[in-house]
Amino acid sequence: MLDRRIIREEPQKVREALDKRGCDFDLDALIELEARRRDLLQAVEAQRAQRNQISEQVAQTVREGGDAEPLKQRSIEIGRQLAANEQELAEVEGRFDQMMAELPNIPLDEVPVGESEQDNVVMYEVGEPPKFDYTPRPHWEIGEQLGILDFDGATRMAGARFVTDVGAGATLERALINFMLDTHTRKHGYTEVFPPYLANERSLFGTANLPKFEDDLFKTTDGYYLIPTAEVPLTNMHQGEILEGDDLPIYYTAYTACFRREAGAAGKDTRGMVRVHQFHKVELMKFVKPGQSSEELEKLVKDAEVILQALELPYRRVHLCTGDMGFQPRQTFDLEVYCAGMDRWLEISSCSQYGDFQARRCNTRYRPQPQAKPEFIHTMNGSGVAAGRTLLAILENYQQEGGTVVIPEVLRPYMGGLAEILPRSLLS
């Protein structure tokens, strides 16, 4: 959510941002609503002031034993007009708030301007795609043959777009999660959090998943939402709080399952575990002072990169353009891992800074100095990284011609020393 003042004071800034995003939004209607809101507010406040004054006179008259009846009648009359104005104000305000809630963030100046994915800027590549003497196979073939990914079983248990890790596959994903959490907590200074997987409406509003993206979410019959990412609980950790400047920056990391309906993705990535309704991810999240945002985001991206480097997975870093960026961020960097079997770059981490866009919605503030006025903090987050897609990338890049998969060195201690996943047939 942007500061509503910007609508009145710098509408051209908003218009420019919307243009850059290629976003269809009726800014003029919003500006008009804002003006109407202010007019009504002034009228309502003047009438309230008048009524308050009369009420005081009533009290005084009654105390002195006089007849307050005429005053009361006037007050009732004012109240009638007031009620009409108040009703219209509430309507206007409601529509205004709704539009504000659906107004996207303003991209930073350094974000490349573009229309689509095609215009994203690849900043650099790290590592070499592995070479094979044969045509490398996709992860679903490898996983099923090794008996470590069970798509059919998951379909029976739940439905389409689910996957189940079995045996060494389950251990591998658990190892990845532990390795990532250990790295971020012990080496990068993050505090580990194990949050609820359900969140209330308010929290999803805070991260701006609601009201605009309700279709992407699973909702329970009790009105809870399944979290689409740990960003939701983590960003709301300090909802409504005023933090002390000395406590910032705060770094959190969390492993959670993530649930997404993938409503708009029919027919896309239907093979394998690229796009599933439940996946597992280690998230990085920071609360920082306004001036620290870009610098801290840079460190956060590097913290995520460390994981891919340690696993020796080839990846590249992409600066998302204005047209491909999400609704909430003002800047996003994606990390894409190369997957030999599918021969494609796959998003494995998305790191975004939001400025005060989310903090405003969550009402999370801090005091720059002990007695100073509270200001909105800045938030940012990124995957550090998605465990399911990392597993997939390991299967595709570490596959051997005989159908086995070598375990990256750093994971072996987490897998009881296992160095290679063999087919079940070879185990027995």
Next chain:
RNA sequence: GGAGAGGUGGCCGAGCGGCUGAAGGCGGUCGCCUGCUAAGCGACUAUGGGGGUAUAAGCCUCCAUCGAGGGUUCGAAUCCCUCCCUCUCCGCCA
């Protein structure tokens, strides 16, 4: 699921129809006192929004806010209704 208690400023806590945006305390800021520290004394110390004034800091003024929403009333922190949350006890349970 059943029964009860409660949600008031940065924190604790009073208030239970008008003089209460809110006593008192803690914490904090400034000043006085003081060889230093402590103690003592005094002043100030909620948030959001509108309007005016000012180059700005600020100042003046109005409105709203005592968990949220609605109602009663000339007037609500205070009375009524609905909802949310917290706590205690009982039941159930990984």
